[in-house]
Structure formats: C-alpha cells, structure tokens
Amino acid sequence: MTRLVAKSVPGPSVPAPVPPSPPQPWTVLDVIRWTAARFAERGIASPRLDAELIVAHVLSLPRVQLYVQFDRPLSATELPDIRALIKRRQAGESVAYLVGKKEFWGLEFAVDARVLVPRPDTETLVEEARARLEGAPAPRIADVGTGSGALAVTLAKLRPDATVFASDVSAAALEVARGNAERHGVTVTFLEGDLAAPLVAHAPFSLIVANLPYILSADLAALPPEVRVEPRLALDGGADGLDLVRRLVDAAPALLAPGGALALEIGAGQAAATVALLVAGGFLDPRTRQDLAGVDRVVSGGRP
Ligand SMILES: C[S@@+](CC[C@H](N)C(=O)[O-])C[C@H]1O[C@@H](n2cnc3c(N)ncnc32)[C@H](O)[C@@H]1O
Known part of the structure; x- marks a missing residue:
C-alpha cells in the first residue's frame, strides 16, 4: 500500500500538521484529514470541503456518503487517483473543474473549462x-x-x-x-x-x-x-x-x-x-x- 506522505506533494516548507497515525491501510477519514490539512497550509479557502469533494469523486460516492464510510480502507488504485487530484488542486485548479460538477441551488451542474x-x-x-x-x-x-x-x-x-x-x-x-x-x-x-x-x-x-x-x-x-x-x-x-x-x-x-x-x-x-x-x-x-x-x-x- 502506497502511503500518502507529505513529501509526495510539493509544498511550502511548513511544518506538517499533526500527522495522522492511522492503522494500515489509509481510511477515508485519514485521507480527508490529511488532505484538508495540506490545503489549509496552502491557504485554500475551503480545505475540508475540497478534500471531501475530491475523495467523494474518486470513490464515486455522493459526498454525504463519506460520513458513513469514514472507516473504509482505500484501495491501492484509489489513493494514487486522489493524490493526483490533490496535486492539481494545489496547483490552482478549481475543485469544481477537477470533479466536473458544482452544486447550485441544491442542483448539480456539470461544469468544465x-x-x-x-x-x-x-x-x-x-x-x-x-x-x-x-x-x-x-x-x-x-x-x-x-x-x-x-x-x-x-x-x-x-x-x-x-x-x-x-x-x-x-x-x-x-x-x-x-x-x-x-x-x-x-x-x-x-x-x-x-x-x-x-x-x-x-x-x-x-x-x-x-x-x-x-x-x-x-x-x-x-x-x-x-x-x-x-x-x-x-x-x-x-x-x-x-x-x-x-x-x-x-x-x-x-x-x-x-x-x-x-x-x-x-x-x-x-x-x-x-x-x-x-x-x-x-x-x-x-x-x-x-x-x-x-x-x-x-x-x-x-x-x-
Ligand atoms: C459571469 S459568466 C455567468 C455564467 C452563468 N450565468 C452563471 O451565473 O454562472 C458570464 C457569461 O456571459 C457570457 N458572455 C460574455 N460576453 C457575452 C456577450 N457579449 N453576449 C452574451 N454572452 C456573453 C460568457 O460567455 C459567460 O458564459
């Protein structure tokens, strides 16, 4: 199992937030917390929400479903997919473009560039x-x-x-x-x-x-x-x-x-x-x- 470690995502040399110390393998909650902390370090405006939207997208789940699957272990293919999106978000792409949708007035709209x-x-x-x-x-x-x-x-x-x-x-x-x-x-x-x-x-x-x-x-x-x-x-x-x-x-x-x-x-x-x-x-x-x-x-x- 590849671990998401701080050095895998380029970033400013800020001290790592409290590193999750999850039991192997990474769970949904581990990766959300880890990602939200990295996004917060980068000054991204809604770090937890963006982290959840990315994880929900890769797992093909409605975001609300994450909350009942926090303990679900991530597979070896899901983790690299999440990591790729984290990198793109940190490079400045909007989360809506990354996941291809945005909610407006409670309705989901497809969006792209x-x-x-x-x-x-x-x-x-x-x-x-x-x-x-x-x-x-x-x-x-x-x-x-x-x-x-x-x-x-x-x-x-x-x-x-x-x-x-x-x-x-x-x-x-x-x-x-x-x-x-x-x-x-x-x-x-x-x-x-x-x-x-x-x-x-x-x-x-x-x-x-x-x-x-x-x-x-x-x-x-x-x-x-x-x-x-x-x-x-x-x-x-x-x-x-x-x-x-x-x-x-x-x-x-x-x-x-x-x-x-x-x-x-x-x-x-x-x-x-x-x-x-x-x-x-x-x-x-x-x-x-x-x-x-x-x-x-x-x-x-x-x-x-
Ligand atoms: C700020 S966006 C708003 C999009 C959408 N109505 C919304 O609220 O999310 C402005 C839109 O106006 C369109 N636009 C720009 N110049 C225009 C023009 N001269 N005539 C018609 N539409 C134009 C753009 O292509 C863009 O889709």
Whole structure:
C-alpha cells in the first residue's frame, strides 16, 4: 500500500500538521484529514470541503456518503487517483473543474473549462427573480450570458409554468448548458449570440436575468489562480466592469413586456452605478439585494 506522505506533494516548507497515525491501510477519514490539512497550509479557502469533494469523486460516492464510510480502507488504485487530484488542486485548479460538477441551488451542474463555475452569490439573483415573478402567471424568462445554464435551469425548475430562454455568445458554453438542462429534465431554448440580440425574435419577456462579466479588466491579473483559469469571456467586464451591463440595460426595455423586470448580478461596489444606469434607462422601482456576506449583489428594476 502506497502511503500518502507529505513529501509526495510539493509544498511550502511548513511544518506538517499533526500527522495522522492511522492503522494500515489509509481510511477515508485519514485521507480527508490529511488532505484538508495540506490545503489549509496552502491557504485554500475551503480545505475540508475540497478534500471531501475530491475523495467523494474518486470513490464515486455522493459526498454525504463519506460520513458513513469514514472507516473504509482505500484501495491501492484509489489513493494514487486522489493524490493526483490533490496535486492539481494545489496547483490552482478549481475543485469544481477537477470533479466536473458544482452544486447550485441544491442542483448539480456539470461544469468544465468552457464555463464559469456557478457561485453561491448568484443564488441571490435566483431569489430576486423569484420575488420579481411572484404572481406573474406563465412568465417568459430570459437568462443572458447563461454559461453553465445554472440560472436558466434553476428558474425553469422553480417555475414549471415558465417559458425559459437562455443566450450566450459562447457556443462552447451553450453545449454545457444544454447538457445541464437535459440532466434536470427542463426545457430551455438556448440561443447563441451577442447579449440580447438572439432574444429579439422571442420577446416580450416578463423577466430578464443576467450575471454578466463584471470584473474590471485591470483586476483580472490579480484574481486567484482558480478564477484565472475560468473563461476570460466570462470574467472581463471592461474598464469599470460595467461594459456589458451598460449595453444590456440599453437593450432590455425593447424586450420587456409592460411591467417586466431586469435583474442583474453585479460586483462589490457596483450597485450605485448600476442603479443609476437603470434609472437613466427608464426603469422604475430599482431594488438592491444583498448576498449572504452582506454585499450588494443584485440590482433590479421594472418597466412601467
Ligand atoms: C459571469 S459568466 C455567468 C455564467 C452563468 N450565468 C452563471 O451565473 O454562472 C458570464 C457569461 O456571459 C457570457 N458572455 C460574455 N460576453 C457575452 C456577450 N457579449 N453576449 C452574451 N454572452 C456573453 C460568457 O460567455 C459567460 O458564459
């Protein structure tokens, strides 16, 4: 049995955390603890979760099943597979890309390097969409810049009475999104093209949601490595981060039904500027919604 020893994974010369002293062979819990400690040393934000996701992936188990299999010994083939993923995680790859999936709103989405990994912050946009659609029968929803399809698919699940469209300029991202709609058994019409352009023929909409790239071009180089490997097309929002938001705010009124709404995810510090854009664009009732960290994350406005 190969043992996972500290020297097998390149790392900074920090003292090893309390080394597990498991009985031979390594168990699920041993390897999770060992890995979480290594990840913590490297400053990885969620070391235990990432360790569990990697081990669950190699063992082909739902993560929750690990908890009833902590004492299970790992086989000689499982351990090297886990070690390979640990190395890649430590080299900066995101755990979602390594395991090929990410949970969003309690649903599992396939992800790979063609799409942005859906973030928990974006669930704030789902909450705002739900609120804006309350009482609207059979709404027509558009998700602009759909990426993995996380928003479009989640909204289609939450509102089975809705007709859902989703667009992206990236044909590769749309392939991933189509797969996710299939996986969750929902019907979404996917359209390729620049921002709202492919949606014109399908207007009017009750609601347009969009989590467009909003990172300032100048900030891209300083992003953590796991974010830098995501598609630049999904990140770069131009000089002030609002290039695409500005264009969508301009285009949306022509696509919305009377009383329809536009809801946008934004970056920290962009709420005031985005509200100003909505007001200048003739939107009423501008609202801001915070994410779990208390950051203004979503701005929305309604049409007369
Ligand atoms: C920040 S990602 C969001 C993905 C997904 N909606 C989510 O919330 O996880 C932005 C998406 O917008 C797409 N995008 C970038 N520029 C675009 C454009 N001009 N028109 C349409 N989509 C665009 C990117 O390809 C990417 O999939």
